[in-house]
Structures are given as structure tokens and as C-alpha cells.
Amino acid sequence: MKPLLTALASSALLVGAPVASGVTFNTQEAETHGQWQSLILSLGREHHFRAVETQSYSDATLSLNATQGVCDLPWLEVRVTLEEQQASSRTVNLVPVRLRIDEQPVMDSMAEFITERGDDGFYVHFYLADMPALIHQMQEGQQLFLGFDQGERPPWYMTFGLEGADEAIARMQTLCEAA
Numbered sequence: 001m002k003p004l005l006t007a008l009a010s011s012a013l014l015v016g017a018p019v020a021s022g023v024t025f026n027t028q029e030a031e032t033h034g035q036w037q038s039l040i041l042s043l044g045r046e047h048h049f050r051a052v053e054t055q056s057y058s059d060a061t062l063s064l065n066a067t068q069g070v071c072d073l074p075w076l077e078v079r080v081t082l083e084e085q086q087a088s089s090r091t092v093n094l095v096p097v098r099l100r101i102d103e104q105p106v107m108d109s110m111a112e113f114i115t116e117r118g119d120d121g122f123y124v125h126f127y128l129a130d131m132p133a134l135i136h137q138m139q140e141g142q143q144l145f146l147g148f149d150q151g152e153r154p155p156w157y158m159t160f161g162l163e164g165a166d167e168a169i170a171r172m173q174t175l176c177e178a179a
Contacts, residue, residue, distance in 0.1 A: 031171060034164020038171040049176040051168035053160050062144065062160040064135065064169055071176035074131060078124040078146070078158065086115040096149040097126065099134065101141035101162070107134065111148060124148075139166035 025041035025048065035055040041048040049071075052063040059081040066074040092113040099107045107128065114123040128134055138144060141162045148156040 029175070031168075032164075033167035033171070035161045036164035036168035038168040038175070040175060047179055049172045049179070051165065051172040053162075053165065056160045057158070060158065064138070064172065066172060066176040068176060068179040071173065074135065074173075076126045076128065076131070076134070080122045080124075082115075082120050082122050085118055085120050087117065088115070089117045090115050092122075098145075098147040099126070099128075100145045101134070101137035102143060104137050104141070135169060138162055139169055141165075 025043045025046075028040040028042060030037055030039040036051055036053050038049075038051050041050060047068040049066045049068075050063050051065075052061055054061045056062070057080075061079050063077050063079070064074055065077060092115060094110055094112050097109050097111040099109060107130070109129070110127045112125045112127070114125060115121075116123065139162075144160045144162055146158045146160075148158075150156055
């Protein structure tokens with residue numbers, strides 16, 4: 001998977017636009033829920049709450065995130081570790097993506113591929129029309145399937161397990177609302 005992402009990131013960096021630089025947050029109150037964890041990320045007065053799956057891939061994570069004060073606007077993110085620190089923050093590409101939980105109907109969307117200066121991660125942010133439906137399906141399902149369009153090449157697929165997602169997401173939401 002790394003060679004594909006490295007090639008994709010390298011070829012697409014030429015059309016990117018700058019985004020905010022990455023920052024390292026402190027991790028607090030991490031709890032394990034099956035394949036998932038829930039935790040608090042903080043930096044000064046800024047707090048984010050995360051439900052994250054780190055078991056399906058050695059170099060990729062799937063997370064559902066919320067921010068203090070806007071808990072009703074969570075976002076879904078995939079992070080893939082690259083082989084080196086990135087020299088600049090850029091929006092690498094915007095691609096069609098399909099999400100599906102188990103045998104539920106496919107959700108067509110768009111995904112933005114991002115790198116952040118000084119970070120060895122490649123981030124995928126999703127533009128989802130019905131986040132509450134996806135969260136509900138994640139809490140009920142067994143697997144989340146992602147398919148990224150790569151133009152003329154075959155789609156790039158990822159699958160993440162959802163065992164423990166229900167507890168991790170519920171705790172993430174509770175922590176955010178209580179903050």
C-alpha cells in the first residue's frame with residue numbers, strides 16, 4: 001500500500017494548494033474498545049475527541065473526530081504513514097470515493113488527500129452528506145469498505161473492522177458533549 005500512496009502523493013503534489021500546518025496534540029484518557037480506541041486530544045484550550053481504529057493496517061488508521069464546541073459536526077479521516085516527513089502542507093487531490101458498511105447501500109462522496117509539512121502522514125478527509133447515517137451504520141456494522149477512484153487505474157480499496165466502534169464512538173460523543 002505504501003508504494004501506491006507514495007506514487008499518488010508524489011504525482012499529485014504539483015496541483016496541490018496549501019493547508020494549515022500539522023500540530024502534535026497531547027493524548028489523554030485513552031480507552032480500548034475491541035479494535036477501536038477512544039481518547040481526548042488537547043493542546044492548550046483546544047480539545048478534540050477521537051474514536052480510532054488502528055488494527056486493520058500497520059500503516060493506516062481510520063478515525064471519527066469531533067471538536068469541543070461543535071460536537072454535532074464530526075469528521076471522518078484516514079491517515080496513512082508515508083516513508084518520509086512531508087516538505088509542505090498541500091491538498092494533493094480530490095477524488096470520488098465510495099463508502100459502504102457491510103451490505104448497506106454505497107455512499108458516494110468525495111475525498112480530499114492532504115499532506116502536512118513536517119508530518120509523515122497522508123490524510124484523507126471525506127465530504128459526507130449524511131454523517132449521522134454513516135455513524136449509525138458504523139455503530140451497527142462489522143466492516144467499513146472504502147473505494148477511491150484513481151481515474152484510468154483500478155480503484156484503491158481499504159477495509160476497516162468495526163468491532164468496538166459502537167462503544168468508542170459513543171464515548172467520543174459523550175466526552176465531547178461533556179467538555
